[in-house]
Amino acid sequence: MIDTISWITVYPEIVLMVMACAILLIDLGVKTPLRNLTYVLTMLTLAVVAALEAHLAMAGQTYYGFGNMVVSDAMGNWLKCFAAIAVMVSLVYGRPYAGHRDMLRGGELFTLNMLSLLGMFIMISSNNLLLTYMGLELLTLSSYALVALRRDHVAATEAAMKYFVLGAMASGFLLYGMSMLYGATGTLDITQLFKSISSGQIRPDVLVFGLVFIVAGLAFKLGVVPFHMWIPDVYQGAPTAVTLMIGGAPKLAAFAICIRLLVEGMRPLAGDWQQMLMVLSVGSLLIGNLAAIAQTNLKRMLAFSTISQMGFVLLGLMSGVVNGDAVTFAANAYSSSMFYVITYVLTTLATFGVILLLSREGFESEEISDFAGLNQRSPLYAAVMAICAFSLAGIPPMVGFYAKLSVLQALVVSGQPLYVGMAVFAVLMSLVGAFYYLRLVKVMYFDEPITATTVNAPADVRVVLSINGALVLVLGLAPGSLMALCASSVRQMLGM
Incomplete structure (x- = not known):
C-alpha cells in the first residue's frame, strides 16, 4: 500500500498527466483554428500546477516517496514552478x-x-537513476515530435532528424554511465549511491569511467562544447515557437539533474567531475562567443549564445567543492548557478517572444537585418529586445549582470588561483559576447527600417511580453529576493 507522503510528492504530476490526457481527448471536438478551448484548458492546468508547486516549495518540507525514488524539496518544487510558468509563457507567445x-490542425x-x-517534473524530482532516465526520455521524445510538428517544412524535418540521432546517442551515453554506476555500487538510489561512494570501498577507476559517460550525457542536454553540435541546427531549423520551448524550460530540468546526479549522488567524486566541467565551460565560453559573432541569423x-551562457552555469557548479571542503562554498556556488539558469530562461522567453511577434504569415523574422529600424516601427518591442540583449551581455542594471556577478563571486571567494583565473577568462569572454548583443541593439535603433509594416499582436501576447521584459529589468534592480530564494532552497537540499 502506498503511503500518504508518497502521494504528496507527486500529486502535481498526477494533475498534469491526467489533464494532458483529458485535453487530448477534448481537443478532438474543437474546431476553431486557434484551438481556443484547448488553449484555455492547457493554461488553466499549467497555472494550477505552478500554484501547487509554489505551495509545496513555500512549505519548506522535504519528502521522499515511492520507496525513496521520488524527492519533493524546495529547490525541486521552485524549479518545477518556474518550468510550468515558462511553458505557459511559451504557449502564449507561440500560439499565433x-x-x-497550420501547426494547430490538432492540439498536439x-x-x-x-x-x-511532465518529463521535466520527473527529472527534477527523481531520486533514482532509472526514474531520471525515464523523465529524460519523456522530455526528449516529446521534443523530437514538437520539432517535426511542421510536417511540410524541410528545415524542420531535417532539424528533427538531427536532434533525434544526436539525442539518442547522448541518451545512450547517460544510460551506459548509469549502468556502470549500478554495477559498481549495486544501487539505483541516488542517496544510497552517495553513501556507497563515500564509504571508499568501491574501485575508483570503475566509478570515474561511469562518471565520464554521465557527464557527457548531461553536457549534451545542457548543450555545451563539445556536445553542442545539435544546438545551432535545431534552433534554426525548428519552428520558432518550438525553439522557444527547447531553449527555455528544459534548461531548468537539465540543471536539476546535474544537481541530483553530481552533487547529491557523486559529491565525493567532485575532484573528478569538477575538472570535466571546467574543460566544458572553457570550451563553451570560447566557441560559443566566437562563433556567435559570425552569425547573421x-x-x-x-543558439551559440546559449552555449556560452551554459558555460557560466557550469562555472558555478564546478566551484562548490574546494580542496575537499564540500560545506563552506557549496551553497553559494550552487545557488549562483540556480539563479543564473532561472534568469537566463526568463530572458530567453522575452527574446524569442519578440522574434515570434515580428514573424507573420509567410515571413520568418529570423535574420538580424529583419530587426532594422524596429525602434521606429515599435518602440516598446525594441525596448524589450534591447533590455534582453543587455541582460544576456551582462550589462547593469539588468538581471543578467547580477547572475554573472554571482557566479564570478562564487569562483573568486574560493581563493583558488585556478578559479580566479577562470573568473578572469569568463569576464574576457563576456566582453567578446557583448559585441554581438550590442550589434543587435545598434541595428534596431540606428539602421533604417527595411519595411514599414506595423507590429500587431494579440492582447495576451502584448501584456505577457511587457511583463516579461519588465521583470528582466526589475529583478536586476532588486535581485535580492530571488537570490535569497535560490540560496535557501539549495541550503535545504544540502541539509544545511
Whole structure:
C-alpha cells in the first residue's frame, strides 16, 4: 500500500498527466483554428500546477516517496514552478505563430508541451537513476515530435532528424554511465549511491569511467562544447515557437539533474567531475562567443549564445567543492548557478517572444537585418529586445549582470588561483559576447527600417511580453529576493 507522503510528492504530476490526457481527448471536438478551448484548458492546468508547486516549495518540507525514488524539496518544487510558468509563457507567445503556419490542425502543440513538462517534473524530482532516465526520455521524445510538428517544412524535418540521432546517442551515453554506476555500487538510489561512494570501498577507476559517460550525457542536454553540435541546427531549423520551448524550460530540468546526479549522488567524486566541467565551460565560453559573432541569423546567434551562457552555469557548479571542503562554498556556488539558469530562461522567453511577434504569415523574422529600424516601427518591442540583449551581455542594471556577478563571486571567494583565473577568462569572454548583443541593439535603433509594416499582436501576447521584459529589468534592480530564494532552497537540499 502506498503511503500518504508518497502521494504528496507527486500529486502535481498526477494533475498534469491526467489533464494532458483529458485535453487530448477534448481537443478532438474543437474546431476553431486557434484551438481556443484547448488553449484555455492547457493554461488553466499549467497555472494550477505552478500554484501547487509554489505551495509545496513555500512549505519548506522535504519528502521522499515511492520507496525513496521520488524527492519533493524546495529547490525541486521552485524549479518545477518556474518550468510550468515558462511553458505557459511559451504557449502564449507561440500560439499565433503556430496558427499562421497550420501547426494547430490538432492540439498536439499543447499536449506535447504538457507531456514534455511532465518529463521535466520527473527529472527534477527523481531520486533514482532509472526514474531520471525515464523523465529524460519523456522530455526528449516529446521534443523530437514538437520539432517535426511542421510536417511540410524541410528545415524542420531535417532539424528533427538531427536532434533525434544526436539525442539518442547522448541518451545512450547517460544510460551506459548509469549502468556502470549500478554495477559498481549495486544501487539505483541516488542517496544510497552517495553513501556507497563515500564509504571508499568501491574501485575508483570503475566509478570515474561511469562518471565520464554521465557527464557527457548531461553536457549534451545542457548543450555545451563539445556536445553542442545539435544546438545551432535545431534552433534554426525548428519552428520558432518550438525553439522557444527547447531553449527555455528544459534548461531548468537539465540543471536539476546535474544537481541530483553530481552533487547529491557523486559529491565525493567532485575532484573528478569538477575538472570535466571546467574543460566544458572553457570550451563553451570560447566557441560559443566566437562563433556567435559570425552569425547573421538571429536564432543561430542565440543558439551559440546559449552555449556560452551554459558555460557560466557550469562555472558555478564546478566551484562548490574546494580542496575537499564540500560545506563552506557549496551553497553559494550552487545557488549562483540556480539563479543564473532561472534568469537566463526568463530572458530567453522575452527574446524569442519578440522574434515570434515580428514573424507573420509567410515571413520568418529570423535574420538580424529583419530587426532594422524596429525602434521606429515599435518602440516598446525594441525596448524589450534591447533590455534582453543587455541582460544576456551582462550589462547593469539588468538581471543578467547580477547572475554573472554571482557566479564570478562564487569562483573568486574560493581563493583558488585556478578559479580566479577562470573568473578572469569568463569576464574576457563576456566582453567578446557583448559585441554581438550590442550589434543587435545598434541595428534596431540606428539602421533604417527595411519595411514599414506595423507590429500587431494579440492582447495576451502584448501584456505577457511587457511583463516579461519588465521583470528582466526589475529583478536586476532588486535581485535580492530571488537570490535569497535560490540560496535557501539549495541550503535545504544540502541539509544545511
